Amino acid sequence: MAPRPRACSACAVRETALCGVLNTQQLARLNRRSYRRLYPAGQLIAGVAASEDWCATVLSGVIKLSKTLSDGRQQIVALLFPGDFLGRPYRAEFPYTAETATEVQLCCYGRTYFEGFMQERSDLKQIFLERTLDSVDAARDWMLLLGRKTAQEKVAALLLTILQRTSRPCPDCEQGPCRQLIMPLTRTEMADYLGLRLETVSRQLKQLEAIGTIKRLDPRRISVRDVDALAKAASSDSTP
């Protein structure tokens, strides 16, 4: 549950995470105050009621942030990938439910300590601000999807997102329009992210396979035959 901390310099997300802006010395300082946590798949990380006094960088795996209505209806509002930040500075309450979708490794630090560190290192705060602005844009992009896109477009857009965030070369066809992806979410979770039902997700995947855009290798592994066609099916927003 708490593997011993290792050197930041050898960190898997050294380049992509927030701490990428820090120099070796500052990194060493933060390192001394950070610790790692390992969670199995499908586990609650942070609830809403519980006040959260820590935050973290995702080292590996995928985390779901979700909101739930009193009658159980659920909406996943964000996915966190390696390099992403988990937490809510300047607030004791974390306003979402955070659960692991896969096995997850975190690099954790105290919330107020991190806030203090941002105060000191204004370039850290700067990059955190820019990322937060990007989060706003991402959430609003997803609002367009939830409010106005069809089931087909939603599913295609999700596949595209996963493809972009977890690009792995397809064993057969290295380059070109064909790519392979491993879906970190169950059908139910996909549905909860897209504002659909799991049956609808399943049918839309079948549909996308029928028109030759993708191929389902197994429930979790999908080969994207034609990325351009998928992007078209997702009708990525234009706003002329």
Place this chain on the structure above:
Amino acid sequence: MAPRPRACSACAVRETALCGVLNTQQLARLNRRSYRRLYPAGQLIAGVAASEDWCATVLSGVIKLSKTLSDGRQQIVALLFPGDFLGRPYRAEFPYTAETATEVQLCCYGRTYFEGFMQERSDLKQIFLERTLDSVDAARDWMLLLGRKTAQEKVAALLLTILQRTSRPCPDCEQGPCRQLIMPLTRTEMADYLGLRLETVSRQLKQLEAIGTIKRLDPRRISVRDVDALAKAASSDSTP
């Protein structure tokens, strides 16, 4: 179109806007570099393609931020009220379409100037960061609405939002469960914000009136007879 600037100290949103953290002297400095703009209702303020080199504080009126698909489907992703910030620092492109819903008065300043001012005044940057974090939360709340709520709940939630953001005492019953609101949006705009059709919005308003929760005085003016019932109808999220 460009009324002469007035003193910040007499500003209508002095308390609520970002600049609320600045002292008189700093305010005077910003004031010298700011100018006002007045837009009629239903006018384009900022497009997506056009690079935007300025940002602003909303002094009065309501602004819609929206995204559009190539085939014309539209989703309003946020409403800006007096005191809110309009713009996208650290990016030349403004990623939404901004249009006035009502007549709007803005207090504008250069984008890069504002960025420099934030750099200098870290408490300004701090409050801007906190507001941006709030924007993320607000967008994610709306994602729950778009993805999982029924038409009835959506309309109720919108009325509640407008009520909160533009609280005006009901002429008859000052206190208590009854309030009056003036909807700044047309039915079409309401639908575009809620991921519905205007006909559905109209029908749901009728429905809410039928069960006695609201009363439509005229298309724009709505008297909320029972705020609690409206909140219940909106099933505000709980996340237990």
Place this chain on the structure above:
DNA sequence: TCCGCCGCTTGACCTGGATCAAACCAAGCT
């Protein structure tokens, strides 16, 4: 080895909200 469980698929049917169409109403213009 068998059983139960969980995630996934598929089929049949249903319904909430979309679509299509008409009419209304108030404001501004001629």
Place this chain on the structure above:
DNA sequence: AGCTTGGTTTGATCCAGGTCAAGCGGCGGA
């Protein structure tokens, strides 16, 4: 006064996606 226009309401009908139900396959535990 009559006409036009933009926003709104209302009714009739349609269909994308939800709901209900059955069955499948892989996996872990007895």
